[in-house]
Amino acid sequence: MKRIDWENELPDVPEKVHASVLAAIEGLSAENRELHTGGENMREDNNLKRKNVWGKKKTLALVAALAAVLGTTVVGAEILHWNDRAAEEFDHPASEVQEQMTAAGVAATPQASVTDAGVTVTAVQTIQDEYRLYILLEVTSEEAVLGTGGFDEMNLAADGQGTTSDVFNNVGWSFADQVTENSTHAYCWIDAMKDHDTAWNGESVTVTLGTLSYYTELDKGNGGVAHVVDGNWELTLPLSDASGLTRTWDLDTEVMLSGVPVTVRRVELSPLTLSISYDDEDVNELVKTVYGDAEEDIFISEMLMSELLDSDGNTIEKGHDAFGERIDTERGEYIWDVGLASVVDPEKVGAILLGEDKVKVELP
Amino acid sequence: MDKEEFTKGVLAAEKSLYYVAKSILRNDEDCADAMQNAILSAYSSLHTLRQEAYFKTWLTRILINECYKMLRDRKSEISYEEYMEHEEAETSGADTGVFDEVLKLAEQYRVPFVLHYIEGYQVKEIAEMLHTTEGSIKTRLYRSRNLLKKRLKGELGYEAY
Known part of the structure; x- marks a missing residue:
């Protein structure tokens, strides 16, 4: 059996492509200032079959937990519901959950707004747990410049200082809907995982957006004409301490993954985030046994959550791509972090299924 | 960076x-258009290049944006099935067996595959280019490897890459 020698397998650049490159180079001039490719915002489609399994009864435990965080019981308070679009993004959590998360300060409708270059950006929803921050922005413009492109630059400054990577990792942002015609209204989401090592639970985040790109003449079949709106949009949004909503199971449970014993050390579950910690040496053994000489990008599918079950064995959340992985050398753990597609009540989870084989790990 | 340095950088890259554009658009004519547009756009946006050492990564990111813009435009004009039939016919030209198999992968798999295994970008860089998470890129790389392994082993006698 032979191995691939990419050097010999890749085709040469076709002559007509090379000619186009040369023509572009020859055409470089000051007039090219009109063009800008900008940000093509591609939203990862999780392809989840979402269903709302959060009936009224199941909300009570989370409601109670949120009340504990808030320090009050909730009776008939006029609490704002989430922005409809944000609720849709998280599979329409029950009203009680929306209300209580808002009351606890971990969900908010800031309505903070900034206008520059004829474009107004309004933060209409923030939702957070201990490890994840989601922000929904409503964008309006005087001219139809929204939808076909996106914001090229985005920074999240924790408590108004620094850059995104100081506190967050695995950050995505995009216009919420893919369209072929610009409009004067659009939603834009930002989704960020907090870095576990920084343990930041700060009081605010400053969102800075720059350079809005859009395209016209898309109907002419030539890729359209690129335009840019030079602007700077900055919003500071208040946040809350959401650490009280995380539930942790210290398990040290051994499971068989692809015939290899692997110890599941711990599971941490917040309403929006799941982390599964494994014994690092067991993981190395699994990789060696199953994958041989693995490269740094190896994806150990056996270890990823395929389903979350409630105490009755019903599926609460099903199969989600990981946000990221990390190693805790101090504890000797290999950890997967997952951003959930819906809001989950950590008090109601009964088990987790791992991998395509759906190996069951009880969460008592 | 002046025009001469920019030109050298473009030709070196x-x-x-081309491989990145091909992984997204597959049609050589579209690749030529996208690369041309990307070069012109990059030159006009040179002020956004923070470090010259990352010129190729920066230019590739611009190209990816350009390619997806064109792709979206194409799909809005014809049905997806018609588009894919057209694209598959276009890719049976001068490509070698292995690269041809890569191009047959679904777009969400072949783009990260080309960026990582052929162009050598790290998972983190690819996630930033495609505005998605590292976990998602790892998932796609995993699935693309498995799919390609099956095809290459069965058809061309390759073991690994």
Whole structure:
């Protein structure tokens, strides 16, 4: 059996492509200032079959937990519901959950707004747990410049200082809907995982957006004409301490993954985030046994959550791509972090299924 | 960076740009258009290049944006099935067996595959280019490897890459 020698397998650049490159180079001039490719915002489609399994009864435990965080019981308070679009993004959590998360300060409708270059950006929803921050922005413009492109630059400054990577990792942002015609209204989401090592639970985040790109003449079949709106949009949004909503199971449970014993050390579950910690040496053994000489990008599918079950064995959340992985050398753990597609009540989870084989790990 | 340095950088990156464009658009004519647009756009946006050492990565990111813009435009004009039939016919030209198999992968798999295994970008860089998470890129790389392994083993006798 032979191995691939990419050097010999890749085709040469076709002559007509090379000619186009040369023509572009020859055409470089000051007039090219009109063009800008900008940000093509591609939203990862999780392809989840979402269903709302959060009936009224199941909300009570989370409601109670949120009340504990808030320090009050909730009776008939006029609490704002989430922005409809944000609720849709998280599979329409029950009203009680929306209300209580808002009351606890971990969900908010800031309505903070900034206008520059004829474009107004309004933060209409923030939702957070201990490890994840989601922000929904409503964008309006005087001219139809929204939808076909996106914001090229985005920074999240924790408590108004620094850059995104100081506190967050695995950050995505995009216009919420893919369209072929610009409009004067659009939603834009930002989704960020907090870095576990920084343990930041700060009081605010400053969102800075720059350079809005859009395209016209898309109907002419030539890729359209690129335009840019030079602007700077900055919003500071208040946040809350959401650490009280995380539930942790210290398990040290051994499971068989692809015939290899692997110890599941711990599971941490917040309403929006799941982390599964494994014994690092067991993981190395699994990789060696199953994958041989693995490269740094190896994806150990056996270890990823395929389903979350409630105490009755019903599926609460099903199969989600990981946000990221990390190693805790101090504890000797290999950890997967997952951003959930819906809001989950950590008090109601009964088990987790791992991998395509759906190996069951009880969460008592 | 002046025009001469920019030109040198573009020509040095030409092959890489072509493979990336090909992984998204597959049609050589579209690749030529996207690369041309990307070069012109990059030149006008030189002020956004923070470090010259990352010129190729920066230019590739611009190209990816350009390619997806064109792709979206194409799909809005014809049905997806018609588009895919057209694209598959276009890719049976001068490509070698292995690269041809890569191009047959679904777009969400072949783009990260080309960026990582052929162009050598790290998972983190690819996630930033495609505005998605590292976990998602790892998932796609995993699935693309498995799919390609099956095809290459069965058809061309390859073991691994």
